[in-house]
Amino acid sequence: MTELLKIHPADNVIVALRDFRAGEEVELPEGGTLPFREDVPTKHKFAERDFAEGDTITMYGVTVGKTLRPVPRGTRISTENVVHASSDYSVGQRSTEWDAPDVSAFRGRTFSGYHRGDGQVGTRNYWLVIPLVFCENRNVEVIQSAMLEKLGYVTDRAFSVDVDALIAKYRAGAAEEDILSTEILRSGTELHGKRVFPNVDGIKFLTHQGGCGGIRQDSEALCRLLAGYLNNPNVAGGTVLSLGCQNAQAGFLQEALDRIAPDFSKPLYILEQQRSKSEREFIAEAVKVTFTGLMQANQIERRPAGLEHLTLGLECGGSDGFSGISANPALGYASDLLVSLGGKAILSEFPELNGVEQELVNRCVTEEGALKFAHLMRSYSQRAEAVGSAFSMNPSPGNIRDGLITDAMKSAGAAKKGGTSPVVDVLDYTEQATRPGLNLLCTPGNDVESTTGLAGSGANLIVFTTGLGTPTGNPITPTVKMASNTALAQRMADIIDINAGTVISGEDTIQSKGEELLELLLRVASGEQLTRAEQLGQDDFIPWKRGVSL
CATH class of the missing domain: 2.30.130.110 (Archaeosine Trna-guanine Transglycosylase; Chain: A, domain 4)
Known part of the structure; x- marks a missing residue:
């Protein structure tokens, strides 16, 4: 070694x-x-x-x-x-010449996906139940408790916690040390084969704290994000709960859908509680329309699709000193392979591109894209400084402890997730990835806010690299976790899907690990393999609030 x-x-x-x-x-x-x-x-x-x-x-x-x-x-x-220190950047002469990787091993390959009416292909077939405002979160949770297990979607319970054993010991007079030494983990329960709708991979119930009370722009951005989730190829349709008086009006959601998906044809039910007879009637109606939507979604079956229908979100979190030399470059190579095959990749987390702006500017295929990227980076940095922060404060205590001591150092390694391909488009938050190739998407460095944004911009797969370990997933987009080091892969095997630590030990190259990752992604995309995040129900969803609260 x-x-x-x-x-x-x-x-x-x-x-x-x-x-x-x-x-x-x-x-x-x-x-x-x-x-x-x-x-x-x-x-x-x-x-x-x-x-x-x-x-x-x-x-x-x-x-x-x-x-x-x-x-x-x-x-x-x-x-x-x-x-921390980083070089300045400017938009000038650019070079988009690219030495694309050898894709002969993947040319002509397909995955088995869900074909949508607009030509998109999903890697999963989900129904969404979403609130337009936080006032509806409780109703969403009531609907979830009424439907999820009855329809067979509480699956793969990896373990259960036997609280009854603790209660029995307490009532018998056990001391604290006896309670702490009691074994309460029980083996999991399998519920496969009991799904009422076998072609529907799940019902996803999203809750959030937005939709009202903040600035109008945040509510409008929330509507655009939810429209992106409904338009995501992994979604068959949705039930939307509106209170009625909130800032995030149903009309704004419909306008956002019309803008990004003029030919939107998925079943969509928008219900307003302030027009209902009672809360009970409102919930009952939501359950019934959701059930009929599931009946429609169940009619869709997986069929072969070319790899050009894959859109890969590139994410990292809990990074360490090995992330930028093992997991991130391997993901970058997989991204380059997919782009060479006609697919899309989305690189996000703009605070973690600080210091490598010039390289990315130079890779933009259009001057318009280069100027947009430079503008988004500078305006984001200025907003952070205006509230007493800065990109330089991005590294977390965990990052620093494991060798990432400045934001520029962290960013230089994080950018490796984007491989070496030209940048075909630059997207602000909630804008959709429509052009084949590498796209840059403005999101925070916050793991969940960023993965939430990736799915909202069209990613039907996400790879999340990590050096420290993180239990993060996404409700609608399968999220593959890639460890940067073997110690993590062994210690947190329950959340890690693939180990890039073999690059550090010399057992693999960046290229061989990238190819292995793409093979795994094809199995995940076809539904042949669930990610650890899916098995554990890690459905994290946090919209990005860019303004103040009023």
């Missing part, structure tokens, strides 16, 4: 692939030896040369920081001696 990694020839820091102790001496990738002056943990970076105060730190070939004080050769790069 290789012990060190210099990612780019221009870099002046090196990644430690194992723990090093002060006093150890190692051979450098480009020749010569280096003695460690202090302990350097796995995933962290150390100085290849002596740095003076104010020197530039370069990683992935780009600026990722500035030294706060002299940093001797062989010492660790940390938040104590380095601060």
